[in-house]
Amino acid sequence: MKKFIKMSLVLGALTLSVNSCSTRQKVDLVVYNACIYTVDTSFSIHEAFAVDKGVFLAVGSTQEIRDCYKGRKELNLQGAAVYPAFNDAHSHFTMFAHGLSHADLRGAQSEEEIIERLQKHYELYKPDFLEGDAWDQTLWENKAFPTNEALSKAFPDIPVYLYRVDFHAYWVNDKAIELAGVKPGDPSIKPGEALLHPDGTFTGIFLEDTGAAISATAPSPNNATLKKYMMEAQNICFAYGLGSITDGGLLLHEIELLDSLQKEGLLKIRTDVWLTPSEENFARFQEPYLSDRLDITTIKLYIDGALGSRGALMYKPYSDDPGNYGIQVTSDEDFLDVCRLAQERGFRVSTHAIGDKGIRKVLDFYAQFLTPGNDLRWRIEHAQVVAPEDFKRFGELNIVPSIQPTHATSDMGWAEQRVGPERVKGAYAFKDLIQAAGWAPFGTDTPVEVFNPAYTFFAAVSRTNLQMKPEGGWYPEQILSREETLKGMTIWAAMGSCREKEKGSIEPGKWADFVVWTDDLMTIPIEEIPETSCQMNFLGGEQVFP
Ligand SMILES: [Zn+2]
Structure with a gap:
């Protein structure tokens, strides 16, 4: 009986819509004959939409x-899969x-x-x-830092600055050290941030702030050059x-460049900028x-470095x-100061x-500002090695765990050596984090990983490398x-920046951001997922690829 009622309701709606569309409304775009994963609350699948x-x-x-709308442009997708455009919830675009x-x-x-690759680049x-x-000594035979x-x-x-794949370690030559004017024992070097030979001289490896300070002495490209690369990055x-x-984590001059390129209409990709606390x-x-292309609602902090x-x-x-x-790269005092300022001014952290x-530490700090039931969506990026008793705290204060599925498969070769067999159980524990928080935005942390959404999707559902190893997946x-994966890359990613009313699913009233995919993910x-790719990409109804 229940089934029958449902059926008649559907028929009723259909008849209504046919009746109500005796004339077809002219619209910009009609997409039909597709397999559209709307990622709405009931995860419904449809065939067509009008934009x-x-x-x-x-x-x-x-x-x-098609009964109701006539598109100035019409696309018959012949059954192809369509998703909301993917949203990388943690990346470093600039x-x-x-x-x-x-x-x-x-x-x-x-x-x-x-060194060979550097010589080629130099030539x-x-x-x-x-x-x-993106050098990574864990791939070498001798896995020690060089x-x-x-x-x-x-x-x-000439000075040489080489960034480790996690961008938390810097490998520089003597010329770069000389230009930076830094010497062993300088008070500016934070404890543990300069690796030394037994005789007390620099090895050329620097970590965190000390490495960043040395590499900051590298000349920076001018705006015209940067603009060229920003446009290339957008096309990618x-x-x-x-x-x-x-x-x-952007500085003011970087934000100004982004903003000016958007105002010129050159940069169109929707960008969630996180402020460096400067x-x-x-x-x-x-x-x-907030604008339709640029969000500046978040302050980025770091409490520590990286596992690698x-x-x-x-x-x-x-x-x-x-x-x-x-x-610990930010002192307790500085951390709390920024949280206080964020709260006063209505920013997220x-x-x-x-x-x-x-x-x-971050859970404890956040607890001073958040109350149960809050909807502020303060986030913890990576949440990579969580103590077993801490998972539930994400749910208790609605703290958002932001996860990068490809980090698990990039790091699985050495993560257990770093943390041992016990702590690894709470490492890259994406299922547990989603269970604790109810949802999680997914990202890549590009340029630590690559932007490719097919890789993120594959890593999340397989937990293997591209050769499908280890068999059955790592943990x-x-x-x-x-x-879960499609949600993490679309609607949950939008929720991660409080933008689910405008994007993240294919529903009436939302921005017409969608992609047509070569196969159905x-x-x-x-094993075929990594080879799939984007066939067409539309942003606000405008085709931006190809
Ligand atoms: Zn990052």
């Missing part, structure tokens, strides 16, 4: 939509754009290979200084099927700023480095926290369902 003036007007069956001019060191298998561009991104002897020998005359994002990205930023942004470079703050020492507990002690109890065999 006008940048927003979805109606969603329904092909017949319903840094990624800068990196397009750097030597690419990702995946290099040895120090020799890195090609003859720069006055060299920067390289020293800079060979690097300084290969490049004696559109080709990947992204409609929204995050730009975590005096300039606080003077300029007395309150949050043993900077994550732990209660007990690293299992593979006795005596090392990691680094997003804090990078990776080690179990770092995460608990498979943390594998996510495809539905929700149904194809898992």
